[in-house]
Amino acid sequence: MSGIKSAAAVGLTLLANLVLAQEVIINGVVQQDVFFYGQSPPVYPSPDAEGDGRWGDALSSARAIVAQMTLEEKVNITGGFSNTTNGCGGNIPAIERLNFPGMCLQDGPNGVRETDFVNGYAVGIHVGASWNRNLTYARGSAIGGEFRRKGATIALGPMVGPLGRIALGGRNWEGFSNDPYISGILAAETVRGIQDRGVIASTKHFVGNEQELLRNPRPDLSNRNKTIETSSSNMDDATMHELYMWPFADAVHAGTGSIMCAYQRLNNSYSCHNSKALNGLLKTELGFPGFVLSDWGAQHTGIASALGGLDMVMPFGFRFWGPNLTEAVRNGSVPESQINNMATRIMAAWYFVGQDSPDTPPLAVGMARSHLRPHTVVDARDPADDAVNLQGAIEGHVLVKNIDNALPLRNLSMMSIFGYDAKNPNYNSPAEGFSAWSLGLQSQNYRSITGGGSGAITPWYIDAPFEALSRRTRADRTALFWDFDTNGANSTIDTNSEACLVFINSAASEGVDRPSLRDDFSDALVENIASSCNNTIVVIHNAGVRLVDRWIDHPNVTALIFAQLPGQNSGEAITQILYGDVSPSGKLTYSIPRNESDYGSLLAPVNYTGWDRYFPQDNFTEGVYIDYRAFDAAGIEPRYEFGFGLTYTTFEYSDLNIQVTSDGNLSEYPVGPVIPGGEADLWDNLATVTAEVTNTGDVEAAEVAQLYLGIPVAGQPVRQLRGFDKVMIAPGETRHVQFDLRRRDLSVWDTGAQQWRLTLGTEYRVWVGASSRILPLNGTMVL
Numbered sequence: 001m002s003g004i005k006s007a008a009a010v011g012l013t014l015l016a017n018l019v020l021a022q023e024v025i026i027n028g029v030v031q032q033d034v035f036f037y038g039q040s041p042p043v044y045p046s047p048d049a050e051g052d053g054r055w056g057d058a059l060s061s062a063r064a065i066v067a068q069m070t071l072e073e074k075v076n077i078t079g080g081f082s083n084t085t086n087g088c089g090g091n092i093p094a095i096e097r098l099n100f101p102g103m104c105l106q107d108g109p110n111g112v113r114e115t116d117f118v119n120g121y122a123v124g125i126h127v128g129a130s131w132n133r134n135l136t137y138a139r140g141s142a143i144g145g146e147f148r149r150k151g152a153t154i155a156l157g158p159m160v161g162p163l164g165r166i167a168l169g170g171r172n173w174e175g176f177s178n179d180p181y182i183s184g185i186l187a188a189e190t191v192r193g194i195q196d197r198g199v200i201a202s203t204k205h206f207v208g209n210e211q212e213l214l215r216n217p218r219p220d221l222s223n224r225n226k227t228i229e230t231s232s233s234n235m236d237d238a239t240m241h242e243l244y245m246w247p248f249a250d251a252v253h254a255g256t257g258s259i260m261c262a263y264q265r266l267n268n269s270y271s272c273h274n275s276k277a278l279n280g281l282l283k284t285e286l287g288f289p290g291f292v293l294s295d296w297g298a299q300h301t302g303i304a305s306a307l308g309g310l311d312m313v314m315p316f317g318f319r320f321w322g323p324n325l326t327e328a329v330r331n332g333s334v335p336e337s338q339i340n341n342m343a344t345r346i347m348a349a350w351y352f353v354g355q356d357s358p359d360t361p362p363l364a365v366g367m368a369r370s371h372l373r374p375h376t377v378v379d380a381r382d383p384a385d386d387a388v389n390l391q392g393a394i395e396g397h398v399l400v401k402n403i404d405n406a407l408p409l410r411n412l413s414m415m416s417i418f419g420y421d422a423k424n425p426n427y428n429s430p431a432e433g434f435s436a437w438s439l440g441l442q443s444q445n446y447r448s449i450t451g452g453g454s455g456a457i458t459p460w461y462i463d464a465p466f467e468a469l470s471r472r473t474r475a476d477r478t479a480l481f482w483d484f485d486t487n488g489a490n491s492t493i494d495t496n497s498e499a500c501l502v503f504i505n506s507a508a509s510e511g512v513d514r515p516s517l518r519d520d521f522s523d524a525l526v527e528n529i530a531s532s533c534n535n536t537i538v539v540i541h542n543a544g545v546r547l548v549d550r551w552i553d554h555p556n557v558t559a560l561i562f563a564q565l566p567g568q569n570s571g572e573a574i575t576q577i578l579y580g581d582v583s584p585s586g587k588l589t590y591s592i593p594r595n596e597s598d599y600g601s602l603l604a605p606v607n608y609t610g611w612d613r614y615f616p617q618d619n620f621t622e623g624v625y626i627d628y629r630a631f632d633a634a635g636i637e638p639r640y641e642f643g644f645g646l647t648y649t650t651f652e653y654s655d656l657n658i659q660v661t662s663d664g665n666l667s668e669y670p671v672g673p674v675i676p677g678g679e680a681d682l683w684d685n686l687a688t689v690t691a692e693v694t695n696t697g698d699v700e701a702a703e704v705a706q707l708y709l710g711i712p713v714a715g716q717p718v719r720q721l722r723g724f725d726k727v728m729i730a731p732g733e734t735r736h737v738q739f740d741l742r743r744r745d746l747s748v749w750d751t752g753a754q755q756w757r758l759t760l761g762t763e764y765r766v767w768v769g770a771s772s773r774i775l776p777l778n779g780t781m782v783l
Helices: 003-020 053-066 071-076 124-130 133-149 180-195 237-244 246-253 275-285 303-308 323-330 336-352 383-395 432-439 465-476 520-530 567-578 596-602 628-634
Strands: 024-026 029-031 090-092 103-106 200-206 218-220 223-228 232-234 258-261 291-294 398-402 414-418 479-483 499-506 536-542 557-562 617-619 651-660 685-695 701-710 720-729 734-742 747-750 755-758 763-769 777-782
Touching: 053 336, 071 323, 071 336, 124 133, 124 180, 124 383, 133 180, 133 383, 180 200, 180 237, 180 246, 180 720, 200 246, 200 275, 200 336, 237 246, 237 747, 246 258, 258 275, 275 291, 275 303, 291 336, 303 323, 303 336, 323 336, 383 567, 414 465, 465 479, 465 499, 465 567, 499 520, 520 536, 536 567, 651 763, 651 777, 685 701, 685 720, 685 763, 701 734, 720 734
Parallel strands: 200 258, 232 617, 258 291, 414 479, 414 499, 499 536, 536 557
Antiparallel strands: 024 029, 090 103, 218 223, 398 557, 651 685, 685 734, 701 720, 701 763, 747 755, 763 777
């Protein structure tokens, strides 16, 4: 039996009762709103938005303006309309008599898409590999500033769903990691960064959108009278809370003004009218005061979605809502109070980020696309963001192999470069994001700085590795040779080349899942070069997991860098790392296994052709056991583990100290009021762990210290990430690292009590180290 299947068996034991359950009885009372595996119970009505502080002020302003709107005006701001000239991906109409200019919604999570004079930032998977909170906030702020200057109201990002359950998932690259903890931490920083610039962040996709296959309904080609629905992501209550909903809670706590609902069905109810998920989990349990936005075309019903918790539909409100929703209010099918609720949530988010400020740029002022028609140019770039953009590109590179100090490069007289990925694509235009989507997965034809689809970027320049290396070798008077056209079989490699750099990629795009974790063309290229060059250095721009076992043990492959998707500064970033101007500091936020079989059933998305072909059922029977949790449970040794990454120095860990704080509430269950993100005391720090990290080498470098926790509850993973601290350390210097453990970090979801529960009086295991498998410090604590 393969690894994940074995690990999934652990989860199956936990799920058995939930799968079979039809109801949960607590203290003799039947509970009707437990989130059953494969079933989605009704939760009505949709709660009114509530909030204190900034949210309270925003809600007060929203209620005041909504009270002045007619029914038609309130309905109109819940539904998008077509505007083919202003360049916005979605539009909400203005109400001029109330000085409301409308809204412009635009992709995406990695920069303003499909327009000119904007930057292309490192994408989510690259940002995740930086493990840098401050840099993530700065990137979000820079992106938010560009959205604002272009006149966009809502930035469609960040993305934390898909989380990355399926190894070949086509959109895994848009998120930060397949671990919910780091994904949530970095999503929160991104939300704060974007919204501090006066733009609403729409965190997506809630929830269970884990594959591109079967994400939209389609007609049955063999019987046009029948429709094949989207796949249903069926998960139990604990898995929902402990894995997939976890990072959304962080985003809500950070103040995200919008949550985008997903394409898939969730426990057999479409995500955008799933009342349990939207009314129950999001708006009640997490206390979300903002608005729920549909993914484009993800609304499949009118009245049910209005009552089920959807607040704004894109791109066309009139399909189910518009006059139909107005009539539904007038005939009593939908109470007007619910329309008021929806409109208030939308306007509250608008006020929350300060869109009512008089210095807000005109709506869509710079969004018109130059490839569509002449327009007034709005340069959204800020030179102050250049350093953030470059640093973000640098810190997401992950060095995983470096034999005999092949890197950094020093004093070369001759170097050769190979591989299609070293050079720029054949074109760059404001339509690049869409065009990259249409290119699909023909990765040999273009340079990978991003993925395809709505998360793509449209940079004003692309600095390719070949260009940057050409600048460097010219300055150093190093002879440079290259071949980008062959797979290496017919290349003439000058035997005087002291280093052979091979650039390959592993592409991905929205709309399709990846075909493989390998690439025969690229693998053959590496093998052919390595057979003739004794210092072959491989750089992979990977949009997710990429297997390397075909050639990684070749004695002439001396170094490997997972370069991910660094955005427009790809060339300069990799050149600075290769030459040691900076020491690499990225670490993997997913595991690299040795074989596809290690993933078991979680390798590829599932297609359905049997009895359930019209209502596909995607059963998350593995529970929380994905990636390193599954490998740990099944005893599988990955090629490169989660959290792993090398640099040009060495570190030692010492002096682990664990302190349970006395000022936190140590009751078994939280008792605080619900605030955005859940009960207030879930965010209390209950323990602090510290350690010392010493740079024992001779190069200054940053280290990402990681904390993993073993929660003493049957069925929990062996260990799971619950803290990280990135510090720059000079040679010989010792730095202090600290991890604050919140109540939620130490809790498990109690399905019976429908609460997060601490385990009191039993030892928690604590590990601190350099990766999920390199953990030199360990201890215990008791709450």
